[in-house]
Amino acid sequence: MLVEPTDEQEAFRKVVRDFAASEIAPHAEAWDRDHTFPVDVVLAMGELGLFGLPFPEEYGGGGADLTTLCIAIEELARVDQSMAITLEAGVGLGANPIFQFGTEEQRQRWLPDLVAGRALGGFGLTEPDAGSDAGGTRTRAVLDDAAGEWVIDGEKAFITNSGTPITSLVTVTAVTASVGGRPEISAIVVPAGTAGFEVQPPYRKMGWHASDTHGLSFVDCRVPADHLLGERGRGFAQFLSILDDGRVAIAALALGVIECCLEECRRYANERVAFGRAIGANQAVAFKVADLAVMAEAARALVYGAAVRRDAGRSFKKEAAIAKLYACEAAVTATREATQIFGGYGFMDETLVSRQYRDAKILEIGEGTSEIQRLVISRELGLPVQ
Amino acid sequence: MREVDSETMKIVVCVKQVPDSWAEKTLGADNTLDRGSVDAVMNELDEYAVEEALRLQEAHGGEVIVLSMGPSQTTDTIRKALSMGADSGVHVIDDGLHGSDAVATSLALAKAIEGRGADLVIFGSESTDARMSVVPAMVAERLGLPQLTFSSSVSVEGSTVRTNRVTEYGYDVVEASLPALVSVVEKINEPRYPSFKGIMAAKKKKVETVDLAGLGVSADQVGLAGSWSAVEEAAARPPKAKGTIVTDDGAGGTAIADFLSAQKFI
Numbered sequence: 338m339l340v341e342p343t344d345e346q347e348a349f350r351k352v353v354r355d356f357a358a359s360e361i362a363p364h365a366e367a368w369d370r371d372h373t374f375p376v377d378v379v380l381a382m383g384e385l386g387l388f389g390l391p392f393p394e395e396y397g398g399g400g401a402d403l404t405t406l407c408i409a410i411e412e413l414a415r416v417d418q419s420m421a422i423t424l425e426a427g428v429g430l431g432a433n434p435i436f437q438f439g440t441e442e443q444r445q446r447w448l449p450d451l452v453a454g455r456a457l458g459g460f461g462l463t464e465p466d467a468g469s470d471a472g473g474t475r476t477r478a479v480l481d482d483a484a485g486e487w488v489i490d491g492e493k494a495f496i497t498n499s500g501t502p503i504t505s506l507v508t509v510t511a512v513t514a515s516v517g518g519r520p521e522i523s524a525i526v527v528p529a530g531t532a533g534f535e536v537q538p539p540y541r542k543m544g545w546h547a548s549d550t551h552g553l554s555f556v557d558c559r560v561p562a563d564h565l566l567g568e569r570g571r572g573f574a575q576f577l578s579i580l581d582d583g584r585v586a587i588a589a590l591a592l593g594v595i596e597c598c599l600e601e602c603r604r605y606a607n608e609r610v611a612f613g614r615a616i617g618a619n620q621a622v623a624f625k626v627a628d629l630a631v632m633a634e635a636a637r638a639l640v641y642g643a644a645v646r647r648d649a650g651r652s653f654k655k656e657a658a659i660a661k662l663y664a665c666e667a668a669v670t671a672t673r674e675a676t677q678i679f680g681g682y683g684f685m686d687e688t689l690v691s692r693q694y695r696d697a698k699i700l701e702i703g704e705g706t707s708e709i710q711r712l713v714i715s716r717e718l719g720l721p722v723q
Numbered sequence: 724m725r726e727v728d729s730e731t732m733k734i735v736v737c738v739k740q741v742p743d744s745w746a747e748k749t750l751g752a753d754n755t756l757d758r759g760s761v762d763a764v765m766n767e768l769d770e771y772a773v774e775e776a777l778r779l780q781e782a783h784g785g786e787v788i789v790l791s792m793g794p795s796q797t798t799d800t801i802r803k804a805l806s807m808g809a810d811s812g813v814h815v816i817d818d819g820l821h822g823s824d825a826v827a828t829s830l831a832l833a834k835a836i837e838g839r840g841a842d843l844v845i846f847g848s849e850s851t852d853a854r855m856s857v858v859p860a861m862v863a864e865r866l867g868l869p870q871l872t873f874s875s876s877v878s879v880e881g882s883t884v885r886t887n888r889v890t891e892y893g894y895d896v897v898e899a900s901l902p903a904l905v906s907v908v909e910k911i912n913e914p915r916y917p918s919f920k921g922i923m924a925a926k927k928k929k930v931e932t933v934d935l936a937g938l939g940v941s942a943d944q945v946g947l948a949g950s951w952s953a954v955e956e957a958a959a960r961p962p963k964a965k966g967t968i969v970t971d972d973g974a975g976g977t978a979i980a981d982f983l984s985a986q987k988f989i
Binding site: 344345347349352355356364384385387390399400401451722 | 799802803868915916917918919920921922923926
């Protein structure tokens with residue numbers, strides 16, 4: 338089911354494309370090289386309304402939908418995955434849990450800054466020894482009744498947007514009790530700067546160098562009892578329920594990457610001359626470019642098919658997993674082939690497709706690995722898979 | 724002279740839709756631009772004009788009306804200005820306007836502005852397609868307004884508008900009483916991007932369409948027939964000729980001097 342974008346969505350796509358071309362593309366190589374998180378550009382993305390797209394206007398949001406958010410993420414990813422993931426995580430992991438599970442008072446307190454892009458939030462679920470396997474969660478939070486405070490101790494790993502100069506909070510999952518031998522996991526909001534909450538130095542990563550990623554540690558970290566987000570004991574379940582949105586958004590990011598490869602390779606195959614003719618005259622190159630076009634079309638259909646179902650209020654769990662699985666694996670293939678087409682230049686860090694290649698691998702891992710997507714799809718198909 | 728107060732200040736910004744600067748352009752049989760064959764965008768300098776109008780409105784209040792003349796796709800450019808924040812639009816559209824030169828265009832624009840009670844009319848100082856920079860002055864003349872062209876800054880105080888007029892040696896500070904007409908250069912500001920909210924809000928804003936009859940202009944005053952100038956012939960720019968390479972075998976300096984002298988540079 339594909340629905341044509343509205344005139345407004347198309348107009349918005351043009352604006353984001355212009356913004357990406359003027360404000361991001363000229364600097365992305367330097368940010369990648371120097372591992373710079375460009376705060377000013379992220380704030381400008383906020384002014385453009387990107388961080389508020391899917392949230393209601395009463396919190397300063399754009400009142401748009403997942404489809405429109407996907408358009409923005411796709412356009413950013415065409416020039417730089419780091420800024421695209423900064424937006425995706427800011428919306429999906431920073432603001433969305435607070436919007437979905439926060440009390441009205443919590444929403445009023447934290448959402449307006451996140452929605453305006455004046456501040457960023459992170460979501461601390463993954464730990465050194467626990468990811469999709471929530472049962473492995475070691476971080477603990479104990480309610481100190483006398484003080485009216487949660488006391489948090491533990492470690493989180495690979496947390497996006499958790500250590501930027503504008504990070505205002507991180508929502509962390511922690512074991513708050515043991516029920517019948519199983520851990521009870523809850524989500525608690527920890528404001529940046531809380532005593533006992535330490536942001537580790539940035540990771541050395543293979544890609545996404547301009548995206549902010551840190552390990553976090555909590556030692557006797559105390560936050561008020563009213564920072565519990567949503568229902569006690571439902572922290573992981575709550576998170577699972579909003580994962581599907583994120584999968585579609587990551588798939589949109591992957592789509593932008595494939596489109597970038599297609600555009601760059603089509604140009605290069607026409608320009609680059611070898612043996613007296615454009616390399617695109619060789620079927621070995623031309624067919625690779627043709628395959629990129631196929632991947633882009635297929636990914637677009639899956640991404641917006643899933644987003645439109647979501648926006649229409651229909652079930653989309655299977656569609657989200659399929660879109661994420663296909664688009665992200667295709668993005669890795671597309672960037673690898675694009676790098677091949679660029680030959681020696683493709684191996685140079687400053688070449689756009691080379692950066693896209695390094696950046697793309699994480700797409701098969703983050704927000705649910707490809708294997709987890711296959712598991713979700715298998716279960717949706719009714720298979721007795723373990 | 725008119726005292727402007729924040730409730731009533733009215734700014735008309737004139738914008739033009741032009742072919743994307745990067746696009747290959749072709750001419751139709753009548754030597755006018757084939758608009759169907761290229762992507763159209765808002766003339767870049769006009770974005771600065773819209774931005775300046777919005778900043779003046781933010782400082783003084785009032786109303787910003789965006790006005791554009793052109794075929795039906797011009798609505799995209801008007802919508803863009805509305806999504807940046809202008810309050811309403813006026814679209815001057817009539818098949819009879821096709822092929823209007825600067826003089827004819829200035830007549831249609833002046834008629835469209837006339838009677839709207841504008842305190843300030845703002846233009847970009849030139850369009851990226853025609854590049855003549857004469858329309859703002861012509862419109863000012865037709866409306867009997869003081870013209871403050873090539874402005875790199877604009878401020879309004881009471882009934883006075885003051886601008887920095889860019890010159891070869893720097894700038895002149897010029898002022899005029901309102902109502903007045905200003906054209907702006909790209910140094911003046913950094914135009915904003917429309918936000919998604921702005922785009923959605925623009926959908927609901929009013930765009931009035933006006934044809935020649937509505938303007939009180941007759942068909943023989945505008946268009947190809949009513950224009951004072953016409954493009955007789957056009958040719959593509961010849962490809963760049965190969966440069967001359969002088970190998971310096973001791974007489975390089977003389978060879979360069981001879982070359983410059985032959986080109987009458989020295």
